[in-house]
Amino acid sequence: MSFPITRLRRLRTSSSLRRMVRETSLSPSDFVYPLFVVHGRDVREEISAMPGVYHLSIDQVVTEARAVAALGVPSVLLFGLPAVKDAVGSENFSDSGIIQQAIRAIKNAVPEMVVITDVCMCEYTDHGHCGIVRDGKVINDETLDYLGRVVVSHARAGADVVAPSGMMDGMVSAIRTALDTTGYQDTGILSYAVKYASGFYGPFREAAESAPRFGDRHSYQMDPANIREALREAQLDVEEGADMLMVKPALAYLDVVRRVREMFDLPLAAYNVSGEYSMVKAAAANGWIDERRIVLESLTGIKRAGADIILTYHAKDAARWLRDEQRSGG
Ligand code: PBG
Numbered sequence: 070m071s072f073p074i075t076r077l078r079r080l081r082t083s084s085s086l087r088r089m090v091r092e093t094s095l096s097p098s099d100f101v102y103p104l105f106v107v108h109g110r111d112v113r114e115e116i117s118a119m120p121g122v123y124h125l126s127i128d129q130v131v132t133e134a135r136a137v138a139a140l141g142v143p144s145v146l147l148f149g150l151p152a153v154k155d156a157v158g159s160e161n162f163s164d165s166g167i168i169q170q171a172i173r174a175i176k177n178a179v180p181e182m183v184v185i186t187d188v189c190m191c192e193y194t195d196h197g198h199c200g201i202v203r204d205g206k207v208i209n210d211e212t213l214d215y216l217g218r219v220v221v222s223h224a225r226a227g228a229d230v231v232a233p234s235g236m237m238d239g240m241v242s243a244i245r246t247a248l249d250t251t252g253y254q255d256t257g258i259l260s261y262a263v264k265y266a267s268g269f270y271g272p273f274r275e276a277a278e279s280a281p282r283f284g285d286r287h288s289y290q291m292d293p294a295n296i297r298e299a300l301r302e303a304q305l306d307v308e309e310g311a312d313m314l315m316v317k318p319a320l321a322y323l324d325v326v327r328r329v330r331e332m333f334d335l336p337l338a339a340y341n342v343s344g345e346y347s348m349v350k351a352a353a354a355n356g357w358i359d360e361r362r363i364v365l366e367s368l369t370g371i372k373r374a375g376a377d378i379i380l381t382y383h384a385k386d387a388a389r390w391l392r393d394e395q396r397s398g399g
Contacts, residue, residue, distance in 0.1 A: 097141035097388035118272035144183035158193025199235035217247030224253035241309035266290035269344030330375025338378035
């Protein structure tokens with residue numbers, strides 16, 4: 070049946086009809102909000118390349134976690150900036166480290182908050198790479214031992230989920246074993262399974278002070294041109310015991326999100342990364358785009374591609390906008 074019998078515009082005639090036939094819905098419970106934790110008290114310093122995102126001391130992180138929960142966002146992702154960086158990133162697995170303190174403070178103040186920790190070495194090491202470096206190379210298997218120590222200290226502090234982001238081979242099984250042999254069978258793993266070597270992480274490196282001092286991350290993060298390799302990465306992480314998978318970045322990789330969604334039944338997350346955020350904020354600040362429309366449209370696109378969970382710096386704004394829309398019957 071085609072025109073003039075079929076007229077697709079019929080179902081677009083009113084806002085209520087459009088709501089009834091909407092195929093993809095976005096909700097605050099889809100979001101994870103990333104937080105950058107620093108030492109000190111009463112610190113709330115805006116990251117210049119990421120307007121609206123801050124370096125927060127523990128007291129401020131707790132305030133933020135309460136605000137996030139009040140907006141219906143169920144989860145935060147924690148990044149820590151240590152007091153001292155060294156070759157092995159010692160603060161990363163110290164029980165008095167910045168992240169361990171932040172986990173305890175958040176779980177104490179907002180027990181229902183799902184606390185996810187980013188598990189990587191680059192913020193903690195003096196060379197800025199995501200693993201142990203020897204002769205200018207990132208040594209895979211030795212790094213795994215350290216990642217095991219990091220996740221156990223996060224779990225002991227109360228983390229619900231750990232999210233390894235360093236793209237080391239075997240990281241998921243090493244972490245699963247470390248958790249299971251220390252009594253943390255219930256701590257989940259969200260694997261940054263498919264993480265590309267991306268220019269879109271630019272602003273994050275200022276936020277996390279994690280730029281590599283030499284070289285780049287191409288020997289461990291994925292080539293942006295590859296998708297079959299992405300499916301192999303995801304497959305291995307499923308076999309190693311990941312509870313959830315992630316594709317990162319999101320917007321330039323929606324085809325990858327779709328393929329991973331079709332191949333695997335695990336909950337799938339996509340990371341709407343710093344560069345994606347900063348570009349929107351910069352264009353909005355110039356009055357070139359409508360920030361609210363662009364953000365909700367982009368997040369809807371990420372869900373439509375197949376993500377169940379979106380890690381995004383827009384989470385608080387988007388949750389507020391969605392609430393307003395619901396109230397006005399949008
Ligand atoms: C740590 C890590 C990075 C991001 C998340 N975890 C940086 C990197 O791999 O270089 C990027 C997040 C963002 O850009 O928002 N390895």
